[in-house]
Amino acid sequence: MGLFKERAKRTEWFMDARFGMFIHWGLYAIPARGEWVRSTEKMSIETYNQYFEEFNPVRYNPKEWAKLAKEAGMKYAVLTTKHHDGFCLFDSAYTDYKSTNTKCKRDLVKEYVEAFREEGIKIGFYYSLLDWHHPDYPHYGDRQHPMREEESFKNAKHNWKNYVEYFHGQVRELLTNYGKIDLMWFDFSYENENLKGTEFEHMSEETWGAKELVTMMRELQPEIVIDNRLGGDARKEEPDLHAGDFVSPECIMPSSEEVDSLGRSIPWELCLTLNENWGYAKNKPWEYKSTENVIHMLVECVSKNGNMLINVGPNAKGEIPRESIRVLKEIGEWMRVNSDSIYGCKKSELEKPEWGRYTQKGNMLYAHIFDRGVGSFRLPGLEGRIKKARILEDGAEVRIERPWNGSEYPKDAFVQLEIAGLYDEKDTVLELELKS
Numbered sequence: 001m002g003l004f005k006e007r008a009k010r011t012e013w014f015m016d017a018r019f020g021m022f023i024h025w026g027l028y029a030i031p032a033r034g035e036w037v038r039s040t041e042k043m044s045i046e047t048y049n050q051y052f053e054e055f056n057p058v059r060y061n062p063k064e065w066a067k068l069a070k071e072a073g074m075k076y077a078v079l080t081t082k083h084h085d086g087f088c089l090f091d092s093a094y095t096d097y098k099s100t101n102t103k104c105k106r107d108l109v110k111e112y113v114e115a116f117r118e119e120g121i122k123i124g125f126y127y128s129l130l131d132w133h134h135p136d137y138p139h140y141g142d143r144q145h146p147m148r149e150e151e152s153f154k155n156a157k158h159n160w161k162n163y164v165e166y167f168h169g170q171v172r173e174l175l176t177n178y179g180k181i182d183l184m185w186f187d188f189s190y191e192n193e194n195l196k197g198t199e200f201e202h203m204s205e206e207t208w209g210a211k212e213l214v215t216m217m218r219e220l221q222p223e224i225v226i227d228n229r230l231g232g233d234a235r236k237e238e239p240d241l242h243a244g245d246f247v248s249p250e251c252i253m254p255s256s257e258e259v260d261s262l263g264r265s266i267p268w269e270l271c272l273t274l275n276e277n278w279g280y281a282k283n284k285p286w287e288y289k290s291t292e293n294v295i296h297m298l299v300e301c302v303s304k305n306g307n308m309l310i311n312v313g314p315n316a317k318g319e320i321p322r323e324s325i326r327v328l329k330e331i332g333e334w335m336r337v338n339s340d341s342i343y344g345c346k347k348s349e350l351e352k353p354e355w356g357r358y359t360q361k362g363n364m365l366y367a368h369i370f371d372r373g374v375g376s377f378r379l380p381g382l383e384g385r386i387k388k389a390r391i392l393e394d395g396a397e398v399r400i401e402r403p404w405n406g407s408e409y410p411k412d413a414f415v416q417l418e419i420a421g422l423y424d425e426k427d428t429v430l431e432l433e434l435k436s
Helices: 003-010 012-017 045-054 062-072 108-118 160-174 210-220 291-303 322-341
Strands: 019-023 076-082 122-128 183-187 269-273 307-312 356-361 364-369 377-379 386-391 413-416 428-434
Touching (some): 003 012, 012 307, 019 062, 019 122, 062 076, 062 322, 076 183, 122 160, 269 291, 291 307, 307 322, 322 364, 322 428
Parallel strands (some): 019 076, 122 183, 269 307
Antiparallel strands (some): 356 364, 364 428, 377 413, 386 428
């Protein structure tokens, strides 16, 4: 079996799930200015260490997080086991810079895995390839490092082989100590323009030892799904071994489905924030995306054969912010009655309609109506093709009936919604059973 077919088999559950929870959490929740705070403010290890000494999430209850994810209709979750600052939420034998050495003295990853697994949610781990705490990660001149402009580090020597062994060892721990892991989300490869001609110019692929890493991961967890941020080309006819199983655009919606060099659809996932940050920040309620906006983006992803991974950033005490909870609960209310139009659905055979989006599963076509329009509701190209039409939310019949002035559109079907507005202003979904 080729790599393309192997990828398709591994990602079957992923493509059915469609909707997941991203969780960015760590020491940066204390300064509450986002997960990049150490880099953007160029903090030294000594300055940042105050947060390590203080970290004690006394209200961390991952069972509540898992119940919220399930209520929102999410099928998988991804937790930051280690972000760019190098702090580990798990009990790693390779470092003292971990949650079990803070005041909380807990393996926070272990508790997350147990809680989400209990709710039937697939388990994902985020792991940053960057590490601003490790002495062998490049400092001066690196694009991202907090000490990138600190002259005292200009001539520092770094044992890169030591760092690669370190992070490969931590990945091995994560895939050995917590049972079956469904997804691994690496972050991220980049170029170092200021370090041209050095071993740190291309922070990608060979620099990470990506082929060896993925080979080891497949031996430990053969069915694990891996993202594409180690490097490599996921769009080749036969994708690179280390190219991952899905493409991961960040906060930018692709214009269409993702395809390979032969035009075949490949798995992809949009990751995005609920507010303006990944890690916890003291955002105001009006800085959050609306429930309607998030639902529309989820539908758009599915209509383009993609997934959506929406982020929450718990605070220093271990709680998901109230505004995030509100939005996710409202999404859950919509998903409770409309999830058939999301789970297992794909891009429709039909073009995008002007009033919303289509998703499709076999001969079941789902019309997501964002904009009511006027008069009878027109379904382009579906004249004579609809066997039955219902409101997905409650199964109520929708009449298929051509209006007196519909002769101008002989190829289109018309339905009568019997109302001046939409049943659900966020997204009214029609379930259309098509004739074979």
